[in-house]
Amino acid sequence: MSLPDRENIVQESPVIQTTDLTFAYTKPEVLHHINLSVPKGSIFGFLGPNGAGKSTTIKALLGLLKVKPGMINLFGKELNNNRLDILQRTGATIEIPSIYEHLSARRNLEITQRLRRLPESRIGEVLDIVGLSGDDIKLVRQFSTGMKQRLGLALALLGKPELLLLDEPINGLDPEGIREIRNLLVKLNHEEGCSIFLSSHILDEVEKICTHVAVIDAGKIIYQGETSGIRQKNSPGNVLLMETSDNPGCMKLFPDRLAGKTESSISFHYQSREEISLIIRKTIEAGIEIYSARPESQRLEESFFQLLSGGGVS
Amino acid sequence: MKKELKTLALVIGTELLKLRRTVALWLTILYPLGTVLLASLFMYSMRNNKSFSPTATINNINNVAAFFLPFYVILTISFFCQLEHRNNLFKHLISLPVPRTSFFFGKLIASLMLVALAWLQMILLTYLAMFVLDLIVPKLALIQSLDHLYLLTALGRTFLAAIAMVVIQYYLGLRMRNVVAPISIGTAMAILPIAVLFILGVTGLLSNPRVLSWLPLYNPYTYPYSHVFNIMSGPSYELDLFPSASLIYLLIAVVLAIAGSYEFKNRNFK
Numbered sequence: 001m002s003l004p005d006r007e008n009i010v011q012e013s014p015v016i017q018t019t020d021l022t023f024a025y026t027k028p029e030v031l032h033h034i035n036l037s038v039p040k041g042s043i044f045g046f047l048g049p050n051g052a053g054k055s056t057t058i059k060a061l062l063g064l065l066k067v068k069p070g071m072i073n074l075f076g077k078e079l080n081n082n083r084l085d086i087l088q089r090t091g092a093t094i095e096i097p098s099i100y101e102h103l104s105a106r107r108n109l110e111i112t113q114r115l116r117r118l119p120e121s122r123i124g125e126v127l128d129i130v131g132l133s134g135d136d137i138k139l140v141r142q143f144s145t146g147m148k149q150r151l152g153l154a155l156a157l158l159g160k161p162e163l164l165l166l167d168e169p170i171n172g173l174d175p176e177g178i179r180e181i182r183n184l185l186v187k188l189n190h191e192e193g194c195s196i197f198l199s200s201h202i203l204d205e206v207e208k209i210c211t212h213v214a215v216i217d218a219g220k221i222i223y224q225g226e227t228s229g230i231r232q233k234n235s236p237g238n239v240l241l242m243e244t245s246d247n248p249g250c251m252k253l254f255p256d257r258l259a260g261k262t263e264s265s266i267s268f269h270y271q272s273r274e275e276i277s278l279i280i281r282k283t284i285e286a287g288i289e290i291y292s293a294r295p296e297s298q299r300l301e302e303s304f305f306q307l308l309s310g311g312g313v314s
Numbered sequence: 315m316k317k318e319l320k321t322l323a324l325v326i327g328t329e330l331l332k333l334r335r336t337v338a339l340w341l342t343i344l345y346p347l348g349t350v351l352l353a354s355l356f357m358y359s360m361r362n363n364k365s366f367s368p369t370a371t372i373n374n375i376n377n378v379a380a381f382f383l384p385f386y387v388i389l390t391i392s393f394f395c396q397l398e399h400r401n402n403l404f405k406h407l408i409s410l411p412v413p414r415t416s417f418f419f420g421k422l423i424a425s426l427m428l429v430a431l432a433w434l435q436m437i438l439l440t441y442l443a444m445f446v447l448d449l450i451v452p453k454l455a456l457i458q459s460l461d462h463l464y465l466l467t468a469l470g471r472t473f474l475a476a477i478a479m480v481v482i483q484y485y486l487g488l489r490m491r492n493v494v495a496p497i498s499i500g501t502a503m504a505i506l507p508i509a510v511l512f513i514l515g516v517t518g519l520l521s522n523p524r525v526l527s528w529l530p531l532y533n534p535y536t537y538p539y540s541h542v543f544n545i546m547s548g549p550s551y552e553l554d555l556f557p558s559a560s561l562i563y564l565l566i567a568v569v570l571a572i573a574g575s576y577e578f579k580n581r582n583f584k
Contacts, residue, residue, distance in 0.1 A: 025584060062409040064583040088411040098406030100397065102335045111328045115410050155406065 013076070015040040015163055015195040016061060021070035023060055030056045032219040034070070038197055038212070043189050045210035045227070046199040047304055053219040054199040055095055058167050061197075062092055074163065088116075091161030093169060097152025101141040105132055105151050108140060109158060116159045126154040131180065145172035153181065157188075164188070166198040170205055178202075182209055203304055215307050222307050230307070239267045239296050240276055245289040253282055270295070321412060325420025330427070338394040342428050345386040346379075346435040353378045354443040361451050368444070368460045375440050376468045380538045383472065386432065387479050388500035388535075391425050395487025395496070405583050418488075418575040425484050426477070433473040440465060471560065478534040478563040478570070485574040503535035531559060534566070 016038035023031040031053050038044045048054050059065045061072060063083045072079040074086045099108050109123045127133045130150040140148065149172055156164055169185075170178045186209055188194040200206050206213060207227065214224035223230055239259045244250045247266045251258055257268040257279070270276050280293055333339045353375040360366055398404045398421075407417055444456040479500075486496035507529045514520035530536035537559065 025582075059405070059583065062405075064405055064408055066580065066582055084411045084413065087409060090409075092406075092409050094402050094405045094409070096402055098402045100332060100403065101401070103332065107331065107334070111331055112406075112410065114324055114328050114331075115407075115412050117324070159411075 013040050014038055014073075015042075015075060016044075016197060017073040017076075018061075019071040019073075021057070021060060021067055021072060023056060023065055023067050023070075030219050031060065031067075031070075034216070034219075034221055036214060036221065036224065038195065040195055041189070041193055042211045043185065043196045043209050044198070045206035045213040046197060046216065047203065047206060047213055048199075048216035049308065052216045054216060055167050057216065058092070058094060058165050058197075058199060061165055062090070062094070063087070064094075088159065089162045090165060091156035091159055091163070092165040092167075093152045093156050094167050096171075097148045098155065099140050099148060099151055102139065104137045104139055105143075105154075106136040108151065109154060112155050112158050118158060122158060122160075126157050129157060129184065130154040146174060146177040149173055149177070150181070153184075160192075162194060164194055164196045164198075166196065168200055169198055170200060170202055178205060185209060215304060217308055230304075238270055240270050240279060241265055241267045241292075241294045241296050242279075242283070243291040243293075244283060245291070249286065250283055250288050253286055253288075254279060267296075318413075318416070321416045322420050322423070325412065325416050326424050326427070329421050329424035332397055333394075333424075333428075336393065336397065338390045338397075338428060341386060341390045341393070342432050343435070345382060345390075346432050346439050349378045349382055349436065350375055350439040350443045354447065357443075358447060358450070361447075361454060366454065368456045369464060371444065371447075371456060372440065372461075372465050372468055375436070375443075376472055379436055379469065380472045383476055383538045384479060384500070384504035384535050387429065387476055388483055388497055388504065390428055391480060391483040392487045392493050392496045392500065394425055394428065395421070395484065396493040398488070399491045399493075408583055414579045415575050418578045419571070421488075422481065422484050422571060425480055429473060429476060429480055433469060436469055436473075437465065440469070471557065472538050475538040475540075475560055475563065478567040479537070481567040481570045481574070482534060485570065488574075488578065500535065503533060507533050507536045508539070534563060537563060 014037045016036060018034050018036040021031055021034035021036070022029055034053075034057060036057070046054050046057065056065065060067050061074065061079075063079055063086075075089060077086060079086060100111070103111075105127065106123060109126065110120075113120065113123055123136075124133070127136050130153055132147065132150055132154065135143070135147065140151065143151065149169065153166075153169060156166065164185075166185075170181050173181060182205060185196055185198070189196055198206075198210075210227050212225065213227050213230055215222050215230070242250065243265045247261065247264075251261065251266055254268050257270070259267040259269045261267070268279055270279065276293075276295055280290060283290055353371070357366070357371050357374055360370075398407065408414060441457070444460065447454055448456050483496060483500050486499055487493075490496050511520070511529060530539040540559070
């Protein structure tokens with residue numbers, strides 16, 4: 001499944017807006033004056049190392065923690081005064097799938113369906129969506145980790161949420177499961193207009209599906225904005241990776257562009273696509289054969305670690 | 315108000331849904347069954363005793379029921395609350411569009427319903443036991459001479475005496491993630507006063523245990539025992555369903571439930 005063009009979906013009005021969100025279990029503070037702004041219709045990746053405050057932020061957004069000081073607005077409404085209305089429009093998974101293991105998948109969904117006052121037919125719909133229709137009467141304790149993760153997602157989807165808050169939704173999934181969940185989230189976002197706020201350690205996945213990201217470290221937001229922005233702001237420039245018949249000779253052709261070399265490859269800095277063409281043409285003109293040439297921009301993972309090491313933007 | 319009651323009914327309904335295949339439900343089935351079986355076997359062995367009567371049978375069943383009641387309540391309520399501590403289920407429930415107080419009172423009412431179910435089974439099984447004893451030993455004629463009101467009152471006041479204990483154990487169960495903690499606290503509360511009586515008796519400091527029969531009265535976990543002391547101390551046909559101490563404990567239970575719901579409403583779910 002190819003990624004849809006989501007530019008038209010993302011609206012700049014924030015579906016989540018926090019102001020000076022601060023929380024401490026005991027001193028020191030776990031969240032320190034967090035100002036988040038999640039655009040409506042976006043898939044928002046929330047990144048950070050273990051203990052940075054990702055799960056605590058999600059719990060605060062769901063009203064599980066009493067935040068003082070600070071303010072949380074969801075759908076433009078203040079959370080404390082509109083909690084039930086906001087939760088009616090929100091679905092969530094927190095840390096691990098919240099399921100009764102001694103009950104079947106259907107019975108688990110039935111509990112939430114009744115509490116949300118939804119029609120019973122909705123259970124079948126979400127079981128279909130997450131691909132658990134054939135296992136609905138099986139006890140959850142017999143489920144694999146991936147199946148539990150999907151059931152957790154089904155519980156979050158039950159109320160047809162306008163906003164999904166997902167804490168590590170692809171933890172424990174195999175590559176096929178990750179792909180399915182990724183496609184499902186993109187589909188929900190694209191077709192239903194559901195805004196998605198997800199925390200994850202798997203940066204590749206965040207990079208693949210998220211339109212926006214925020215990076216949290218030690219309870220402070222150190223970056224937030226579009227996913228492409230984090231790469232651009234931290235990138236030393238784009239790099240062309242080449243394998244040739246004469247790497248040392250090729251290096252001599254562009255000594256001031258050299259970005260790096262390994263045993264089998266060399267890389268050159270470039271600013272535009274025209275410069276890629278120029279490098280390749282001059283190499284061929286010098287009688288050097290090119291086996292491969294691949295433009296590489298900085299990956300989210302590299303930008304993420306640069307930010308954490310203090311080399312990023314605020 | 316109507317909406318709040320509907321929500322409460324919804325929560326109670328879902329709590330009952332969760333009971334399937336749980337330790338709490340099994341205990342609710344096995345506690346009355348074991349109690350009546352044990353008391354019936356004892357009564358069968360006493361069938362030729364001159365003091366044998368339907369009232370003695372009821373008192374016997376009531377004594378055994380009262381002895382096991384604190385342990386039944388401690389285990390059942392703790393395991394019932396433990397369901398929500400597994401897999402972050404509390405966080406999931408609290409993030410649903412349902413008021414926190416509805417969860418608190420809904421689960422509390424479901425807990426009380428479990429205890430009421432045990433009481434109801436105890437009564438039905440008592441009738442069944444008497445019927446079976448009559449079949450085996452027809453001369454006993456237990457059913458014929460049974461005082462139905464006495465049966466309901468004796469067992470009823472034992473179970474009503476447990477309401478404060480249910481509320482305290484429920485709060486402990488909701489508050490503590492590790493099921494061992496509420497069970498340990500509850501068991502200590504139930505055993506300590508009896509252990510004190512026993513130790514005083516063994517060491518000779520106390521020759522007549524009835525001297526300290528008030529001791530269980532001031533502890534909600536041993537309060538049901540105090541009825542047993544009363545029954546043992548003389549003719550029991552004048553049993554009140556609601557002695558004044560039970561009313562005080564009921565009041566304490568209501569106050570504790572309201573205080574617990576306030577704490578639950580303002581709790582941080584980490």
